[in-house]
Amino acid sequence: MAGLDEIRMQVMWNRLISVVEEQALTLLRTAFSTSVREAGDLSAGVFSPDGLMLAQAVTGTPGHVNTMAEAVLHFLAEIPREEMYEGDCYVTNDPWKGTGHLHDITMVAPSFKDGQLVAFFACTAHVVDIGGRGFGADGKSVYEEGILIPIMKFAERGVVNRDLINILRNNVRESNQVVGDFYSLAACNEVGHRRLIDMMVETEMADLDALGTFIFDRSRAATLERIAALPVGAWDNDMTVDGYDTPIKLVAKLTVRDDEVNADFTGTDGASKWGINCPLIYSKAYACYAIKCVVAPDIPNNSASLAPFTVTSPENILNAKRPAPVSLRHVMGHMVPDLVLGALAKALPGQIIAEGAAALWNIHISVRPQDGVQGRRAEVLMFNSGGTGARPALDGLAATAFPSGVHTMPIEATEQTGPIIVWRKELRPDSGGAGRLRGGLGQVIEIAAAQGHEFDFSAMFDRVNHPARGRDGGQQGAAGVVELDDGTKLRPKGWQHIPAGRKLVLKAPGGGGFGPASERSEDAIQADRAAGYVTGKPT
């Protein structure tokens, strides 16, 4: 039967996606880093022997959509084939060869079957610490931001590189957890490898060549069909965000051709002297993610489905070059979807989500006992989200991460990790931009140190001075606020001190509205009032 090969290939493709899903789940379950296990800041995938991505786990975050895919090519370029052995595992955290900052560790492992190289497995995760100044914007160059591991072997023939572990252990805080995460990454590639070999033995496949061709042909054709349905032309957009100490203008030009969608960042402001710069690889990940959400949300990620989405830029804050500081590259990276979608909205009027809070309102807290008081020291990381923009037919989502794919962690778990008290974490009324469809609400968070303690925190907040804009006549969302409970304003970025007895108050921004507020339905207005989403009081 002619159709049987077709069906067999389809079934194997399904199976391959299940293999990488298992790989990602292993990482999720063994990881130490909160940003991996609670927030899903990871990615996992399988590659052909020449480094093309065949399948990527759905579990994971858009920031790694194709950063990992390009990283694998760097590994192949630097480690000669004849020096690859069964049981090997390679590692790097080079921001320009990995995924954009030192905290992300990428590991790649070859998969051999009967002595023949059949695939590579790769995975990436964010570790709790990488030395240097810690997770924050204050480094003046990447050299201050921690230890850089060039592409090298984490394990050769199954034997772990003890020298690397030793150097690492002596250069990072929380060394046990960081080393633990290195092991988790290696374990997850190993699980992927084992499942792939099981699959190949069971289905009597000698290599993945035919399956790869099938996956790439189908994915390419489907993606090009979607692109062909878009209007051809070029549209641009700009957006100003807070930056560190001066506002930063981001510019994008979106060009749709018959077989390509290109985002170009010419005109964007230059690199910052603070650690909010973004290597192009990470800007590209978020640009592709945003476009794919609109154009081809249902097409799985692989080399062929991602290839038609290209990103170019001269050197600037979205294409920062070595040795620019890049620790908080996520703040700019998370703005890229709003920037690119703004241009796409001109190509597809009336169809694109309004701007939202975009960058996560993450906070890193260093808490310690007051002088002369007995107590505990701890590092506490919290993930928080503002509101998303209103959609053409739906209100924005309140306190929900977009574009990031992370989760928040329970307050009860956060308070177990260190002597802090979260006094409030609830929706922020009146923060959604008015419109025919209302922007999502932000949230209010109040944090104090426990009795006898004080804390410093690393601020990494945006949209404090530049709120999310509405679309098609919708109004802007409420701007973010960073202050003490006595009303003293604090800076939106950088390390700052909260004295004992005071509370830090964060008001995460709301999303922009969609369409004129005058067109909002009476039912929706009543429902907003009843729930207290809109109070009618001056804000």
Add this chain to the structure above:
Amino acid sequence: MSTTQQIRVGADIGGTFTDVALDLHGTLYSTKVLTNYTAPEQAILDGMQVVTEQAGIGFADIDILIHGTTLATNALIERRGAKTALVTTEGFRDVIEMRTENRFEQYDLNLVLPTPLIPRKHRFAVAGRLDASGAELLPLDEARLQALAGQIAAEGFEAVAIGFIHSYQNAVHEERAREILTAKLPGVPISISAEVSPQMREFERFNTVCANAYVRPQMQDYLTRLQSRLKEQDAQCPVFMIHSGGGLISVETAIEFPVRLVESGPAGGAIFAADVAARFGLDKVVSYDMGGTTAKICLIEDFTPQTARTFEVARTTRFCKGSGMPISIPVIEMIEIGAGGGSIAWVDAMGRIQTGPESAASEPGPACYQRGGDRPAITDADVVLGKIDPDNFAGGAIALSKPAAEQAIAKDVGDKLSLTPLEAAYGICEVVDENMANAARVHAVEHGKNVSENVMIAFGGAAPLHAARLCEKLGVDQCLVPQGAGVGSAIGFLKAPFGYESLASRLVGLSDFDVDGVNAMLADLRETAEKFVRAGTDAPIKRDITAFMRYRGQGWEIPVSLPDRVLTQADIALIRDGFTANYARFFGRSIDGLDGLEIEIVTWSIKASDEVAKQTPISVQTAGTTICAPHMRDVFDPAKGALVPSGIVSRANLKPGDMVPGPAIIVEDETSTIVTSPFDAVIQSEGSILLTRKGV
């Protein structure tokens, strides 16, 4: 009186049918009646009428009625619960609305998140705060509670849920709040989170207490009515409820904690499979239950189904993880995927065949039913492949149309991919079987197990049609298809132990392990669990004590068994060894060379249940006398990739020791067991069909 001497009745209220099974000294009688939505108890009485007549006994002879129901689950799914107020800690009014701040579908910009069970205007915040150790930071605002009681009464709330931050450590504020509200709200049931679900993680705990309060008035009405109707009908027997963890609780407990009844039907199915496993002495089993809309897979080790401490109900979007609401109570853990006989097949943008989760359900049903459905369902593919005889479905009660099935498959799948209807039908079955196989594999891996080492037990209307191919894909060599598979849950209820699991969250590191404190906490847990068990039985109680452990800094815990005795300092090393051994089993290698990496226990559990009398296992018979099939029909064989002549045998005509070589089909009224070419079927001494791989 031992359970084998009792006359037991099991009643399972499902979405479509109410199944009733009666066990008269080892002989089973069962029936299915349509579920009665306005008076669910009526269907039970009707079913009891049928089975007692069959057995020749009266209602008064019944010793015990064991009941499970989807009513609580349905009330949550359909949002038909009571008008409920949530009283919560000031600053945390929106916990159940903000959820995890995550989008469960990364690429869907038009995502709709599930609506919170209790709307914002019904959520009331009260000042008062405990810290992470349970110590008071801010006293409870009692004046505010007094005022709130008046408001709750005035606004006509029918139920109240109380959920305060860190109440799992110390229930004092929740208990005091209940006291104040109860005084002013006579007759309004009040649930507190420290009793309903004393686990850390506020979203899950608050949502669980809300769900409990939300279904409580309705379940109280129903269960009270059921008891009085039974008494009227002269059934004086006690009624026990099956809970989501697979044990029995009294009706009084169920009325107080109705959220524990959620998912009790599927739990019955798992107990049914566990009983079959015990009958044959099979210590590693994977149960596979496939019905009209979903397939459920559960791992059963040492005759005990796998359990979990939290699960999700009422998923709103394609069974997506995260699209439902979390319930943190002990539960038999199974994965459920949108793959049933009614699941619709379609083709995606890449030209890939997809199945489900949308289902044709019973109306309009698959295309072959000819009741208006024109989209191809799994059942249509089964008809086209010859697995179901269209003229002999459900004992000939429903005539199916093969041309209608072919037409639907051609229109939505075959024509789009240039496949013949037969090829397309094969593709549809391959995809749905592959999806189930992947789900089973991933589920097993998550628990550090290898599914291919297990024996499968298949039940539910559609499972025997797909079980053999699933075994081929999973590398499973043996599969049992027991008798009575159509009413498996109700039969499972008859086998359920009196059991209760109590849980506590208490973070304890092994390096500062407070032996006395832990012993005191475990004694409390033991007392709670045994109290529930003692409400139903005087039999000896066995206990399973489990610590859920991790390396400090990790977020995922793995279970480690603790000895059932007062712990001493010497046990700490034992616990550490148990953890590292289990960790290596789950994740390949334990973490070595890390000095001082703390190992901690997060949650503690005690499962108490009455000792079920050990059966002497019968052994699985893999050989038998080959019988000659009376008819042959062409059936598509996936391993051969072609239609092959297959023997057609009626199950009713087979006797123990008969062997039917594959390819063949063993037909019965409720379903058909497909024996694919790599398998033979052997009838066991108690009537089960064993599929056994040739040459193994």
